[in-house]
Amino acid sequence: MNKKTVEDFDVMGKRVLVRVDFNVPMDDQGNITDDTRIRAALPTIEYLVNRKAKVILASHLGRPKGKFNPKYSLAPVARRLSELLGREVIMAEDCIGEKVEKAAALMKPGDVMLLENVRFYAEEEANDRGFAEKLARLADIYINDAFGTAHRAHASTAGVAEFLPAGAGFLMKKEIETMGRALENPERPFAAILGGAKVSDKIGVIKNLLGKVDYLLIGGGMAFTFLKSMGYNIGRSLLEEDKVELAASLLEEARKKGVKVLLPEDVVVAPEIKEGVGYRTVPVSEIPGDMIGVDIGEVTRDRFAGVIKKARTVVWNGPMGVFEIRAFAEGTLAVARAMAESGAVTIVGGGDSAAAVEQLGFANAMTHISTGGGASLEFLEGRELPGVAVLNDK
Ligand SMILES: Nc1ncnc2c1ncn2[C@@H]1O[C@H](COP(=O)(O)OP(=O)(O)O)[C@@H](O)[C@H]1O
Numbered sequence: 001m002n003k004k005t006v007e008d009f010d011v012m013g014k015r016v017l018v019r020v021d022f023n024v025p026m027d028d029q030g031n032i033t034d035d036t037r038i039r040a041a042l043p044t045i046e047y048l049v050n051r052k053a054k055v056i057l058a059s060h061l062g063r064p065k066g067k068f069n070p071k072y073s074l075a076p077v078a079r080r081l082s083e084l085l086g087r088e089v090i091m092a093e094d095c096i097g098e099k100v101e102k103a104a105a106l107m108k109p110g111d112v113m114l115l116e117n118v119r120f121y122a123e124e125e126a127n128d129r130g131f132a133e134k135l136a137r138l139a140d141i142y143i144n145d146a147f148g149t150a151h152r153a154h155a156s157t158a159g160v161a162e163f164l165p166a167g168a169g170f171l172m173k174k175e176i177e178t179m180g181r182a183l184e185n186p187e188r189p190f191a192a193i194l195g196g197a198k199v200s201d202k203i204g205v206i207k208n209l210l211g212k213v214d215y216l217l218i219g220g221g222m223a224f225t226f227l228k229s230m231g232y233n234i235g236r237s238l239l240e241e242d243k244v245e246l247a248a249s250l251l252e253e254a255r256k257k258g259v260k261v262l263l264p265e266d267v268v269v270a271p272e273i274k275e276g277v278g279y280r281t282v283p284v285s286e287i288p289g290d291m292i293g294v295d296i297g298e299v300t301r302d303r304f305a306g307v308i309k310k311a312r313t314v315v316w317n318g319p320m321g322v323f324e325i326r327a328f329a330e331g332t333l334a335v336a337r338a339m340a341e342s343g344a345v346t347i348v349g350g351g352d353s354a355a356a357v358e359q360l361g362f363a364n365a366m367t368h369i370s371t372g373g374g375a376s377l378e379f380l381e382g383r384e385l386p387g388v389a390v391l392n393d394k
């Protein structure tokens with residue numbers, strides 16, 4: 001990465017504004033159900049604490065639409081962070097204004113303060129210059145460690161960098177460098193596995209990856225639009241009618257570029273997407289008209305696993321089936337297991353695939369699991385992320 005990082009600044013005694021992505025899932029009682037994103041930010045926070053910086057953290061939580069709403073308060077996150085750090089985390093009442101400026105002025109070197117949800121102001125998402133300047137007033141240096149929000153050009157992720165020296169945190173650096181290396185200089189064979197619900201969400205990724213990968217494995221709901229474009233009857237499976245032609249042209253482009261595309265050969269079909277329904281496996285040429293394809297079948301799982309095991313670089317984004325229902329999680333499980341067992345560099349895009357890998361217990365066996373869903377997709381599309389673009393060059 002040709003951007004400055006936290007290590008390029010003298011932070012001793014300085015006020016450092018760190019944009020983190022603490023947008024964590026919570027249950028109805030406000031309990032954090034997955035603290036991965038908080039733990040992922042610890043290296044940067046601990047580094048700054050150890051170097052006696054005054055650490056001021058900013059994040060959003062959910063989508064409160066520019067208004068204060070206690071449901072989206074970051075207070076539970078401050079408590080969890082405090083447990084993880086083993087030190088007090090001051091919870092600020094707000095993210096800008098006189099009170100926060102005073103609280104920041106009272107901080108001692110090594111103190112940590114978490115600002116309240118930046119999305120309580122509509123100016124955040126509007127990337128309002130005045131709001132960014134108010135955030136900047138709190139600090140001497142800006143560090144962006146919020147990879148999960150790096151695809152958003154908001155005041156706290158982009159605008160603020162106009163007013164302060166700006167660099168990347170350790171998480172941001174790791175995400176960009178690990179995925180960047182895989183895309184630009186992969187050990188081959190390089191295989192990408194794409195799944196999830198919609199082709200439309202993955203078009204940009206497919207287009208970018210077709211110029212880079214040796215194998216493209218397609219599963220999940222999106223596979224059915226491709227199967228339809230090849231003339232198969234797909235019953236009541238997920239279909240994006242308006243993307244059938246595009247699917248055909250992507251397959252043609254892959255053929256021209258010499259990329260081997262693997263689509264499902266057999267699928268699990270069920271009458272409904274529901275826990276406890278009956279299901280069976282059929283070849284893709286025999287999908288009954290009244291059934292829905294919900295997972296890749298055993299033959300496909302074995303073929304996918306075979307490619308994954310001989311690959312040297314594997315990137316995965318999107319589940320192979322409706323993995324939320326245990327009976328339809330076998331394809332996703334097979335991909336996760338094959339990746340865990342392969343000696344390849346294994347990268348899991350964020351979102352549902354990351355959740356599936358965690359849930360299925362394979363997290364520790366992967367080279368890298370991204371903390372960003374949308375952000376990792378945009379990165380895989382080859383787009384420059386605004387939250388990275390604004391940082392100072394080395
Ligand atoms: N065959 C299928 N039919 C319907 N939905 C599917 C199918 N396969 C996967 N899905 C659904 O796709 C969703 C994930 O899609 P998506 O959001 O695109 O993935 P990601 O978050 O990994 O990018 C999951 O909720 C999963 O149940």
Ligand SMILES: O=C(OP(=O)(O)O)[C@H](O)COP(=O)(O)O
Pocket residue numbers: 021023062063148149152350351371372373374375
């Ligand atoms: O959780 C996030 O995105 P993700 O679910 O795509 O990983 C980020 O915190 C960005 O949130 P946003 O999509 O409300 O801008």
